[in-house]
Amino acid sequence: xxxxxxxxxxxxxxxxxxxxxxxxxxxxxxxxxxxxxxxxxxxxxxxxxxxxxxxxxxxxxxxxxxxxxxxxxxxxxxxxxxxxxxxxxxxxxxxxxxxxxxxxxxxxxxxxxxxxxxxxxxxxxxxxxxxxxxxxxxxxxxxxxxxxxxxxxxxxxxxxxxxxxxxxxxxxxxxxxxxxxxxxxxxxxxxxxxxxxxxxxxxxxxxxxxxxxxxxxxxxxxxxxxxxxxxxxxxxxxxxxxxxxxxxxxxxxxxxxxxxxxxxxxxxxxxxxxxxxxxxxxxxxxxxxxxxxxxxxxxxxxxxxxxxxxxxxxxxxxxxxxxxxxxxxxxxxxxxxxxxxxxxxxxxxxxxxxxxxxxxxxxxxxxxxxxxxxxxxxxxxxxxxxxxxxxxxxxxxxxxxxxxxxxxxxxxxxxxxxxxxxxxxxxxxxxxxxxx
Numbered sequence: 001x002x003x004x005x006x007x008x009x010x011x012x013x014x015x016x017x018x019x020x021x022x023x024x025x026x027x028x029x030x031x032x033x034x035x036x037x038x039x040x041x042x043x044x045x046x047x048x049x050x051x052x053x054x055x056x057x058x059x060x061x062x063x064x065x066x067x068x069x070x071x072x073x074x075x076x077x078x079x080x081x082x083x084x085x086x087x088x089x090x091x092x093x094x095x096x097x098x099x100x101x102x103x104x105x106x107x108x109x110x111x112x113x114x115x116x117x118x119x120x121x122x123x124x125x126x127x128x129x130x131x132x133x134x135x136x137x138x139x140x141x142x143x144x145x146x147x148x149x150x151x152x153x154x155x156x157x158x159x160x161x162x163x164x165x166x167x168x169x170x171x172x173x174x175x176x177x178x179x180x181x182x183x184x185x186x187x188x189x190x191x192x193x194x195x196x197x198x199x200x201x202x203x204x205x206x207x208x209x210x211x212x213x214x215x216x217x218x219x220x221x222x223x224x225x226x227x228x229x230x231x232x233x234x235x236x237x238x239x240x241x242x243x244x245x246x247x248x249x250x251x252x253x254x255x256x257x258x259x260x261x262x263x264x265x266x267x268x269x270x271x272x273x274x275x276x277x278x279x280x281x282x283x284x285x286x287x288x289x290x291x292x293x294x295x296x297x298x299x300x301x302x303x304x305x306x307x308x309x310x311x312x313x314x315x316x317x318x319x320x321x322x323x324x325x326x327x328x329x330x331x332x333x334x335x336x337x338x339x340x341x342x343x344x345x346x347x348x349x350x351x352x353x354x355x356x357x358x359x360x361x362x363x364x365x366x367x368x369x370x371x372x373x374x375x376x377x378x379x380x381x382x383x384x385x386x387x388x389x390x391x392x393x394x395x396x397x398x399x400x401x402x403x404x405x406x407x408x409x410x411x412x413x414x415x416x417x418x419x420x421x422x423x424x425x426x427x428x429x430x431x432x433x434x435x436x
Contacts, residue, residue: 052262061225063272064382071243074250082388085398091376098270104140105407105422112139134168155185155214195248203255228273228370264389271372274380283362288317300373302358303346324353
């Protein structure tokens with residue numbers, strides 16, 4: 001059986017070979033271990049007093065309890081000497097929707113990235129994680145656009161949407177009609193770019209002269225999510241991936257110290273991970289004829305649209321009690337999910353119990369692994385949150401909160417005015433700041 005979620009639905013799109021080669025060269029591809037990264041660090045000019053930068057770090061698929069596996073000395077020290085909490089992702093607990101929530105302050109139902117795959121009658125091609133058509137992204141403004149307009153230079157590595165000209169309008173032929181805004185520096189995702197190269201690139205950005213040095217930086221690490229999908233959250237390989245990303249964070253901190261660069265770090269995950277198995281699958285073709293509906297997305301949930309005239313038959317089969325799965329019309333999705341009003345959401349959603357999968361048909365081969373996309377309050381979906389730096393208090397454990405609160409925190413750290421009309425207010429962080 002293929003892995004429960006196709007690799008294309010777990011990672012960002014690969015860049016073209018030419019772009020990947022350019023990024024490799026820029027990132028310093030000679031280094032191969034995180035321990036090597038600090039060796040590239042140049043000493044800062046003695047007279048320069050650097051102001052703190054805001055550094056947003058995403059570790060894809062880092063479940064909150066991975067911190068207690070005994071392999072994260074760097075992250076655990078940052079948590080104990082800074083601010084930490086259990087953070088709940090937004091629903092659906094998928095990569096692209098939650099990365100966009102973190103930098104817009106809006107839940108997926110409002111910002112429009114409602115899944116890793118979407119369809120719309122207004123666009124010929126569906127949205128996948130290879131899509132950079134601004135039309136899909138223009139429902140919200142990411143924080144780097146506001147920062148750039150406030151003359152705060154930004155540098156974004158691999159964050160979903162960072163390669164998109166926000167606000168740009170294109171025709172169906174892809175021709176630009178209205179220009180958009182990108183970060184001052186950004187990099188197209190490619191999984192071949194190692195953790196060392198990612199860290200070295202961040203440090204290279206910070207070696208620049210002050211006038212072109214970024215004030216806000218993001219960096220993204222994917223290997224924990226990859227291992228979690230392939231081997232499950234309890235696999236030894238996943239624990240090894242957790243240890244490797246901790247090494248990368250250690251190298252980043254060493255590089256910052258060598259540069260004399262203070263930083264307010266906000267380290268997050270987009271979602272957790274639950275163990276899955278080919279023995280825990282709901283096969284939709286066993287419940288109703290596939291000729292009655294059109295599937296948009298499957299995995300931890302299925303989203304689908306009845307074909308014309310087939311609504312009654314589809315609803316009769318799905319909108320009844322099922323073991324390990326519950327289905328709703330989009331208008332009837334429980335309010336606590338804050339999901340169901342966006343036109344990009346198909347008419348019916350079927351959500352699996354954590355650990356189960358909803359697939360078009362039964363798998364042909366046995367397989368185990370991991371997945372996400374479940375109820376955002378399920379413990380398996382709990383996400384990492386650590387904040388550490390001169391702005392933050394030491395040894396602070398906050399109450400659990402939803403990831404919509406990260407955006408107001410970032411704005412405060414960057415000195416941007418509070419945003420109106422977003423879903424979070426940042427109140428959970430009132431006690432998190434250093435009062436000296």
